[in-house]
Amino acid sequence: MKTRKLGDSDLHLTVIGLGTWAQGGGDWKFGWGPQDDQQSIAAIHQAIDSGINWIDTAAVYGLGHSEEVLGKALKGMAQKPIIATKCARRWDDQRNILKIQTKDSVKEEAENSLKRLQIETIDLYQVHWPEPDEQIEEGWEAMNELVQEGKVRYVGVSNYSASQLERISQIKKPTSLQPPYSMIKPDFEQDLLPYCQQHHIGVVAYSPMYKGLLTGKITRERMAKLALNDHRHNDPNFNEPKLTQNLDLIEKLRPIADDLGITLAQLSIAWALRWPTVTSAIVGARNAKQLQETVAASSVELPTNVVEEINAYLEE
Template identity: 50%
Template structure:
């Protein structure tokens, strides 16, 4: 297994990182109820199998995901992994979610994240979403740059930024990384963001490489119908017709290709993402330890050109 350097940093990442979105449990964009013990077991299994970084966010479960990550690391006996988190999404006492980019808000967020994560420094601090107003985005980015200068965070990165936003932010302070959605159902970044990052030595850690569960090989219409009412996927168009039939057909092809390599459909979906040289590593979530076993093969798994053609089009070129 070869480690890859994230952008121009000294962070050397395994090809997969553990994504702790679901560990937050119920909230506006949550995955439904989640058992903390199961989350800790999943994190530990990922670390046992060699994963060396965890990605979370303050907003996941309104702070709860960071607390679960802290608990998992306190109980972990091995080397400490890198820990990445995010800012700019905030909530009030009643759980209403909003966005904030002022220096005061960013500073309050980092202090809260440091406290919940029980650490003195965050390895990578990312702006979760840019503001609709570029001035707001840049104010928040400048605040993050100060936190780096002060040693509260080691590096700063952007999540869900486009090329224009990365360019303007980069004039204030260097971007170490971009975190975009990228999978067989979210390919927009191929056109410009990935080439831009590759040309400018910006690392890329993509989220939802398995299509938020659609491409694990375990998703069926029956399972979709049984999703919890507070699972964000319940009303997402990608999980409904007319798109659903197309996506499940892709999952079938991933399962076929994976079987030829002794791998799962999920690992194959991740390997499809990793074929892009601009992708430094993929963020992969798990709600139970056995789910980690299902995708860990993607750590060292290369698809052939024929595999890629079949996955994308169903053709046997």
């Protein structure tokens, strides 16, 4: 699979990375309903067999569960993929999510993630959210100390604005940014894309299929059957009035994908990857079969007229 260099680092990431949020399961505030760990492990092995060389997770996905499953799936592997995880979202005994990035907390989280993942160094460690605002600098200093201590190879951030990137760059420029980017959430193109291009910050774009919506397999019937502890019930894009707008968009995209002989999922991922500044798209998969479909997007290049047609629909 094609690779792109992540910012100024020496990491060459495949243009598709595997995301493991859904593999955290349903038993927490931002869960995805029940998830079978064996299916998650099969998806991870399928990703590696398909040529994907990096995997994204986070401590908070399933409150440690996603990292544990990933650690189990990779245990004993001679050549492990590049592993990216995140900090700054913790949880208490009642499973409430806490926003914290004090120095002690970031360091403690890194140790916990290393244990759950059963590795000695985290290849890419990312601050999950720029919160709380007053701890942004303290958290970023801790991240850079982790690099000096050899616990982490590169550090990046997620969900930061251009001005927040500017703030932490006064301490040290981040290797990467992990923003949301899809046809349903294209805001990244406005400030962040030119900022990352100008400053050589790597971009790993998340939810390129908008949590499965852009695969065309989400319907009103499927929404009605979605497990009650699937957080998509609380996402406005999966609820009216936006659901109807999104399903209308998908019906406009369907003939475009058909003409190209690709699926809607592949069209969505290829659309996000059309910018050279986007190093890789992080694609979620709950089982090996889903990944077999989406991984094929790595070799799709969309003709300019197709991109223009899609963008005209998005403007509407």
